[in-house]
Amino acid sequence: xxxxxTWRAGTxxxxxxxxxxxxxxxxxAACLGMAQLEGLFRLVEPxxxxxxxxxxxxxxxxxxxxxxxxxxxxxAILVGVxxxxxxxxxxxxxxxxxxxxxxxxGQTFPPxxxxxxxxxxxxxxTLPIIVALVxxxxxxxxxNTLAGIEGIDPGxxxxxxGMGMTGxxxxxxxxxxxxxxxILAGIRTSVTINIATAAxxxxxxxxxxxDPIISGIVNGNTxxxxxxxxxxxxxxxxxxxxxxxxxxxxxR
Amino acid sequence: xxxxxxxxxxxxxxxxxxDISLSVARGEFCVLVGTSGxxxxxxxxMINRLIEHSEGEIHIEGQQIRAFRxxxxxxxxxxxxxxxxxxxxWTVERNIGLVPRxxxxxxERVRERVEELMTLLGLAVDEFAGKYPRQLSGGQAQRxxxxxxxxxxxxxxxxxxxxxxxxxxxxxxxxxxxxxxxARLQKTIVFVTHDMDEALxxxxxxxxxxxxxxxxxGHPLALxxxxxxxFVASLLGGEDRGLKEAALLPVSERxxxxxxxxxxxxxVVQHATLREALSIMLWxxxxxxxxxxxxxxxxxxxxxxxxxxxxxxD
Amino acid sequence: MRRETSRPNIVLASLLxxxxxxxxxxxxxxxxxxxxxxxxxxxxxxxAGTAGLAxxxxxxxxxxxxxxxxxxxxxxxxxxxxxxxxxxxxxxxALAAANLVDPALPQARMGIGAGVWVALFLLLLAMIxxxxxxxxxxxxxxxxxxxxxxxxxxxxxxWLEPLALRQEYLGRSEQFLGAIGxxxxxxxxxxxxxxxxxxxxxxAMRHWPGVQKVGFAVLNFLQTIPSLALFGLLLAPLAxxxxxxxWLAALGVxxxxxxPALLALVGYSLLPMVRNTFxxxxxVDPGxxxxxxGMGMSRxxxxxxVRLPLALPVILEGIRITSxxxxxxxxxxxxxxxxxxxxxxxxGLGQAAMDLVLLGALPILVMALVADALLGALTDLLRPGGAx
Numbered sequence: 001x002x003x004x005x006t007w008r009a010g011t012x013x014x015x016x017x018x019x020x021x022x023x024x025x026x027x028x029a030a031c032l033g034m035a036q037l038e039g040l041f042r043l044v045e046p047x048x049x050x051x052x053x054x055x056x057x058x059x060x061x062x063x064x065x066x067x068x069x070x071x072x073x074x075x076a077i078l079v080g081v082x083x084x085x086x087x088x089x090x091x092x093x094x095x096x097x098x099x100x101x102x103x104x105x106g107q108t109f110p111p112x113x114x115x116x117x118x119x120x121x122x123x124x125x126t127l128p129i130i131v132a133l134v135x136x137x138x139x140x141x142x143x144n145t146l147a148g149i150e151g152i153d154p155g156x157x158x159x160x161x162g163m164g165m166t167g168x169x170x171x172x173x174x175x176x177x178x179x180x181x182x183i184l185a186g187i188r189t190s191v192t193i194n195i196a197t198a199a200x201x202x203x204x205x206x207x208x209x210x211d212p213i214i215s216g217i218v219n220g221n222t223x224x225x226x227x228x229x230x231x232x233x234x235x236x237x238x239x240x241x242x243x244x245x246x247x248x249x250x251x252r
Numbered sequence: 253x254x255x256x257x258x259x260x261x262x263x264x265x266x267x268x269x270x271d272i273s274l275s276v277a278r279g280e281f282c283v284l285v286g287t288s289g290x291x292x293x294x295x296x297x298m299i300n301r302l303i304e305h306s307e308g309e310i311h312i313e314g315q316q317i318r319a320f321r322x323x324x325x326x327x328x329x330x331x332x333x334x335x336x337x338x339x340x341x342w343t344v345e346r347n348i349g350l351v352p353r354x355x356x357x358x359x360e361r362v363r364e365r366v367e368e369l370m371t372l373l374g375l376a377v378d379e380f381a382g383k384y385p386r387q388l389s390g391g392q393a394q395r396x397x398x399x400x401x402x403x404x405x406x407x408x409x410x411x412x413x414x415x416x417x418x419x420x421x422x423x424x425x426x427x428x429x430x431x432x433x434x435a436r437l438q439k440t441i442v443f444v445t446h447d448m449d450e451a452l453x454x455x456x457x458x459x460x461x462x463x464x465x466x467x468x469x470g471h472p473l474a475l476x477x478x479x480x481x482x483f484v485a486s487l488l489g490g491e492d493r494g495l496k497e498a499a500l501l502p503v504s505e506r507x508x509x510x511x512x513x514x515x516x517x518x519x520v521v522q523h524a525t526l527r528e529a530l531s532i533m534l535w536x537x538x539x540x541x542x543x544x545x546x547x548x549x550x551x552x553x554x555x556x557x558x559x560x561x562x563x564x565x566d
Numbered sequence: 567m568r569r570e571t572s573r574p575n576i577v578l579a580s581l582l583x584x585x586x587x588x589x590x591x592x593x594x595x596x597x598x599x600x601x602x603x604x605x606x607x608x609x610x611x612x613x614a615g616t617a618g619l620a621x622x623x624x625x626x627x628x629x630x631x632x633x634x635x636x637x638x639x640x641x642x643x644x645x646x647x648x649x650x651x652x653x654x655x656x657x658x659x660a661l662a663a664a665n666l667v668d669p670a671l672p673q674a675r676m677g678i679g680a681g682v683w684v685a686l687f688l689l690l691l692a693m694i695x696x697x698x699x700x701x702x703x704x705x706x707x708x709x710x711x712x713x714x715x716x717x718x719x720x721x722x723x724x725w726l727e728p729l730a731l732r733q734e735y736l737g738r739s740e741q742f743l744g745a746i747g748x749x750x751x752x753x754x755x756x757x758x759x760x761x762x763x764x765x766x767x768x769x770a771m772r773h774w775p776g777v778q779k780v781g782f783a784v785l786n787f788l789q790t791i792p793s794l795a796l797f798g799l800l801l802a803p804l805a806x807x808x809x810x811x812x813w814l815a816a817l818g819v820x821x822x823x824x825x826p827a828l829l830a831l832v833g834y835s836l837l838p839m840v841r842n843t844f845x846x847x848x849x850v851d852p853g854x855x856x857x858x859x860g861m862g863m864s865r866x867x868x869x870x871x872v873r874l875p876l877a878l879p880v881i882l883e884g885i886r887i888t889s890x891x892x893x894x895x896x897x898x899x900x901x902x903x904x905x906x907x908x909x910x911x912x913x914g915l916g917q918a919a920m921d922l923v924l925l926g927a928l929p930i931l932v933m934a935l936v937a938d939a940l941l942g943a944l945t946d947l948l949r950p951g952g953a954x
Contacts, residue, residue, distance in 0.1 A: 116926065120920035226798060229797075229801075236792050302860055335851070337854050339872055
C-alpha cells in the first residue's frame with residue numbers, strides 16, 4: 001500500500017515535470033530540425049528562393065533571446081524584490097505609497113511604448129532592450145512583492161515579533177516565504193511579457209528569435225515568419241510551464 | 253403551523269437528517285440546538301425549500317410545502333442568517349423593502365412598512381435609511397437583517413444563528429428584543445443556534461439534535477430537569493444545569509408572602525431570576541432576601557432554603 | 567499628527583533633489599540643423615545663461631525647503647510649486663528654441679533632452695506623492711494636470727515651432743489623426759467583441775464545469791504566446807483563407823492587415839475578460855445569495871438584481887485591463903500592416919528618426935493612461951456602498 005502510494009507520488013511528480021520537458025524537447029527539436037521541414041515551408045511559400053531562415057543559426061538566436069530575457073529578468077528580480085522589501089521596512093515606509101502607485105500606473109504603459117522610448121535615450125542594440133525589459137519587468141515584480149508582503153496576516157507578523165524575531169529573521173523566515181507564491185506569480189508575468197517584448201526588440205537591432213519574423217514581414221516571406229513565430233511560441237510555453245510547475249509546488 | 257413528519261435528508265451517500273418529526277405550534281418559539289454538523293441548519297433550510305427533503309413530509313398550515321413554488325413559499329416566511337446576507341449594493345431602506353417589492357406592493361406602502369419596521373427595531377429612519385450595509389456595526393446590520401425578514405409580515409420566521417457573530421452584550425440585547433418582539437407580534441419562529449444559553453433564553457420549545465436525529469424536545473425546563481440521556485445532559489451544561497434552570501425561573505416562583513419576621517436588609521426585584529437572587533445571597537452572605545416590586549415596595553421574601561428547596565410544587 | 571508633519575518628507579526631498587541633479591547635469595535640449603544630421607546637446611546653462619539657470623533652480627530649492635519641515639499648508643504650497651514647475655517646462659523649451667535655434671535655418675529642429683524628460687517624470691512623481699499625502703481625490707489630481715497641459719498647448723501654438731515633435735506631426739498631421747482613429751477603432755472593436763464573447767464564455771463556464779477547465783486552458787495558452795508570434799502564426803492560415811475563400815477576400819481579409827490583428831487582439835483580450843467575469847460572478851458572498859434565495863427571489867432575480875450588480879465592478883476591471891492591454895498590442899499589430907500609431911514607431915525606428923518614434927509612442931502612452939483612468943473612475947462610480 002505504502003509502496004503503491006510512493007510510486008504514485010513519484011509518477012505524479014514526474015508528470016508535473018512532463019509539460020516543461022515536452023515543450024523544451026519540441027523547442028530544441030524545432031531549432032535543430034527546421035531545415036528538415038523545408039518541404040513543408042515550400043508549400044507556404046512556393047515562389048521564394050529560400051524558405052528556411054539561414055542568416056543565423058536558430059540555436060544562436062534562441063541563446064541570445066534567452067540571454068537578454070535572463071539578464072533582464074535577474075536584474076528585475078533583484079531590483080524589484082529589493083525595492084519592495086526596502087519600502088516595507090520601517091526605514092523606507094515613506095516611499096511605499098509612491099512606489100506602489102508607480103508600479104500600478106507603470107503597468108498601464110504598453111511594453112512596446114517603453115521599448116520605443118528607450119531607443120531615443122539609449123540608442124539601438126541590445127542594451128536599450130535590456131534596460132527597457134528591466135524597467136518594464138520591474139513593475140509586476142514590485143507590485144506582487146508588495147501585495148505579498150502587505151497581504152500577510154498582521155497577526156502572524158505580530159506573533160513573530162512577540163516571539164523575539166529580529167527584523168531580518170522576520171523577513172527571511174516569515175515574510176518572504178509567505179509572500180513567495182505571489183512574488184513568483186509576479187516574476188512569471190514579468191518574464192512572459194519580456195519574452196514577447198524582446199522579440200519586438202528585433203526591430204531595434206537586437207538579434208534574437210524575433211529576427212526571422214521581422215525579416216519575413218519585411219521581405220514578404222511567410223515561411224520565415226512562421227519559423228520565428230513557432231520558436232517564440234515554444235519558448236514562451238516552455239518557460240511558462242516551468243513557472244507553472246514551480247508555482248504548483250506546495251509551499252507549506 | 254409547521255409539521256415535519258418522518259423527514260430525512262440525504263446528500264448522496266451521506267444522511268444529514270434522519271427521520272425527524274417535529275411540530276411547531278402557531279406563535280411558538282422553537283429553537284433547534286446542537287453541535288455543528290448535527291443537521292439543524294439543514295432542517296431549517298428544508299422548511300423554506302432552500303434544501304429539498306428526501307423523504308417524509310413537511311406541512312405548513314396543513315399544506316405540503318411541495319404544493320407551492322419555492323419562491324412563493326419563501327416570500328411567505330422571513331429568513332435571517334448569521335452573515336446577515338444584506339445586499340452590499342443596496343441601501344438599508346432598499347434591503348428591508350426587498351420582499352414587499354418582490355410581492356409587488358405599491359411603492360408608498362413599501363416605504364411606510366420600511367419606516368415602521370426601522371422604528372420597531374430601533375433604527376432611526378433619518379440616520380440609517382440611506383446607509384449602505386458596510387457603514388453599519390454588526391448589531392445594526394443584524395437589526396436590518398431581522399427587519400428585512402419581518403418586512404412582508406410573514407407568520408413564520410426562520411433564523412439561522414442570526415446573532416452568532418455579535419459580541420456578547422449586543423447579542424444579549426438583541427435576544428431580549430427578539431423575545432419581546434415575538435411576544436408582541438406572535439410570530440412562529442424556528443431558530444437555529446449552537447449556543448445553549450441563547451437557546452434556553454429564547455425557546456418555548458427546545459429541540460436538541462445530534463448526528464441528524466432529534467435526541468429530545470420539549471420545554472427548556474422539562475429538558476433541564478429530565479434530560480433523556482447523557483449527551484443531552486452534557487449539552488445542557490452538565491453540573492451547571494441547576495444554575496441554568498435557576499436562570500429560567502423568576503423570583504416570584506419561589507417567594508413566600510411577607511412573614512411576621514423583620515424584613516431582610518438585602519433586596520431583590522420580583523422578576524429577577526432565581527440565579528440572580530442566589531448570586532446576591534452569595535455576594536452579600538445573606539440567607540434571606542426581601543422581594544420588592546418595581547416601586548421598591550416589599551411584597552414577599554425568599555430564603556436560601558426556599559430557593560434551593562424541594563421541587564414539590566411541580 | 568504634529569510629529570508626523572514636522573518630520574522631513576524625505577520622498578519629496580529626494581525627488582526634488584534628483585530633479586535638480588538631472589536639470590543641471592543632463593542636456594536640456596538637442597538642436598540639429600535639419601532632420602538628417604544628428605543634433606548636438608545643450609545643457610541648461612546654455613538655454614538661459616548662468617543667471618537664468620540659477621533662477622530656474624529657485625523653485626526647486628524652495629520646494630526642498632518646504633519638504634524639510636512639512637505642514638499641511640507647506641505641502642499644499644509644494645504642490646502648487648510642482649504644478650507651476652510642470653507648467654513652466656514648455657516655456658523653458660520655448661526659451662531654448664528662441665536662444666539656441668538659428669532662425670535663419672528653416673529646417674532646424676529642436677529635440678527635448680534627457681534633462682527635461684527626467685525632470686518631467688520626477689515632477690510628476692512628486693505630484694503623485696503630494697496628492698496622496700494631501701489625500702486629494704483622483705479627479706482633482708487630473709484637474710491639476712490641466713494647468714501644465716494648457717501651458718504646453720499655448721507654447722506649442724506660439725513659440726515652439728522648431729520642436730522636432732511638432733514638425734514631425736505637421737509633416738503628417740492627417741496620417742496622424744487617421745492613425746489615432748485606426749488605433750481606437752481596432753481597440754474598440756476588439757474590446758467590444760471580447761466583452762460579448764467573454765461574458766458568454768464565462769456564463770457557459772458557470773453552467774458546465776467541463777467547459778471551464780478547457781476554456782481556461784486554451785485562453786491561458788493563447789495569452790502565453792507572444793504577440794509578435796501570434797500575429798505571425800495567424801498570417802499563414804489567413805493568407806490561405808483569403809486566397810481560397812472569395813467572400814472573405816472581398817471583405818478585406820488577408821494574411822496581413824486588420825484581420826489577423828483583430829483576431830489576435832480578441833484572443834488576448836478574452837482571458838482577462840473571461841477570468842474577471844467568471845471570478846466576479848463566482849465570488850459574490852454566498853451569504854448574500856443564500857439570503858436572496860431565502861427571501862424568495864427567483865433564480866433570474868438573484869442573477870439580475872444581486873449577482874450581476876455585485877459583479878459589475880470586477881467585470882469593468884476586466885474591461886479596463888483588456889483595453890489597456892489592447893492599446894499596447896495594437897501598436898505591435900502595425901508590424902503586420904494593421905495601421906494605427908504603431909506605424910510611426912516602427913517607421914521611426916526604421917529611419918532612426920527618434921521624434922517620429924515619440925510621435926507614435928507618446929499618444930499610445932496617453933491613450934493607455936486615459937483609458938485606465940476613465941474606466942477606473944467608472945468602476946468606482948458603479949460601486950455603491952463600497953461593495954467589493
